[in-house]
Amino acid sequence: MEDCCDFIQWLGVDMSMQILMCLDNPTDLVRVSAVSTAWRHFVIMNGLSKQLCIRMFPEVSSIAHVVELHDRIEPLQIRYETPMDWPCLERENRVYALLARGFTSFVRKDCLLEAIVASSTDNYPQESIHNTLEPGDRVDQRASYWSSEGAVDPSVPETLVYKLTANLCVITEIHIHPFQAYFQFGFPIYSAKAVRFRLGHLKPAYEFGNDTKNKPSPALRFINENVVWTYTSPSFPMAHESCLQTFKLPEPALCIGGYMQIELLGRVQKQEMDEKYYICVCHVQVVGRPLSPAFDVDIIDPRGKCTLKYYPDADYCCSPVKSEGEASSSPSRFRSFTASIRGWEQMILNTLLGGGVVVGNDDDSDDDDAVGIV
Known part of the structure; x- marks a missing residue:
């Protein structure tokens, strides 16, 4: 020895x-x-x-x-x-x-806590971003979805901003379900051409007021002025289909600060009654791992x-x-x-x-491609 x-x-x-x-x-x-x-x-x-x-x-x-x-x-x-x-x-x-x-x-869990604001809303609050937290396209026999305002130019983008369940989250994929207007002739699907995602945090000493839901325009200005986006994903093409579409990030992304923005890039569907393009979403999920409360x-x-x-x-x-x-x-x-x-x-x-945390066993968790929907 x-x-x-x-x-x-x-x-x-x-x-x-x-x-x-x-x-x-x-x-x-x-x-x-x-x-x-x-x-x-x-x-x-x-x-x-x-x-x-x-x-x-x-x-x-x-x-x-x-x-x-x-x-x-x-x-x-x-x-x-x-x-x-x-x-x-x-x-x-x-x-x-x-x-x-x-x-x-x-x-893997759904990491969305609340919807904050959309860049535009056609009929507020009936077609509010808050409807996208519902898992289906109908609630109490009425349609449940968010709709943008109409635009003549199909390249006009839209954004949706959400608060995550924790200030520290590992995000792996995002699920988006475009809305199909079952009450319109031809059952049009108002999807986007592509999507992109941003993660970030508020600047210090700022927080949202209690009236955010009732005043989306001031909230949107607040987001633009006071949220710092620290991660931007590549763009993903969106299918023109009424289904929950999965957008898996190239690598897991760490969100420090707890805010996520969905960028909806380009419009596909024109509404027959006014000849304008719209984007509509009925449900959003963010799949990942909140690291709270520890x-x-x-x-x-x-x-x-x-x-x-x-x-x-x-x-x-x-x-x-x-x-x-x-x-x-x-x-x-x-x-x-x-x-x-x-x-x-x-x-x-x-x-x-230290004994404050119990470290678990992941031997039975080998399926990397399983869909983590709750």
Whole structure:
């Protein structure tokens, strides 16, 4: 044993970092930390858990501070330790390790909380954007859909803005159902030519008023002036069909801030009675993974820098029990887990990361193409 050598000490910091940065599984980093005190110290001092999160989602680099709160009633003022304080480094390592685990194992859910505003509405509130939260095209024997205003130019776009269920969400796909006017001659379908999606956050110290639903025009101006879009998807062609159409993002996208915009690009259907083009949508779903209630963010400056808040006492599980109608998926950006954490490995994980979070098992969640509709 006296002839054995610790490769981290033998290779030095730079080469050891190059080797350990090849790990793309948060569980592997936990195992590395469990090898010895020296290895754990190396992982924490060099922020490997944070680096892993940034490789998964570059948006994580906008996190300026990490705080751990044991009560939902937040203190009036949060104090930050010196970045090199050992307790601060330990906390950051623990929180980022749990965040990385949350990124890689999740049940897919509908992440829409509420509809905020549409760029235009033909008959408000009968044809409001709020109708798009309903799963069908009829409610109480009446048509349920959002309709844009008519336009002579078919290239005029429209936008729909929604609030997600959490300020920190991993989004994988969006479902949109164009509306078919079953009460008009020929049963026309008012789809768009293409769609594009944006994710973002409000600028600091702003929030929507309670009268947003009744005053869409001021809300739209507010969105244009005070929402920063940090992610833009490619454009997807929309089929001229009355069905729930799936638009899967090229890679899972991390939304920090909890706002999503759907851009409806181009019009297809002209209404016979006024010879104008319209876009109508009866239902929208956003499929992904909300990381609340264990994680939340506060935007602290207009550039998008934020504070990551972790609630260790929250009733949260990185891999909750699947409810009926849900299916799980793993992001294509990184490999699926090759082995689950069981027995002593689970004990090590709980010891190193704290007992506030239960890390689940995803062995029965291998179907990447399952549709996560609730």
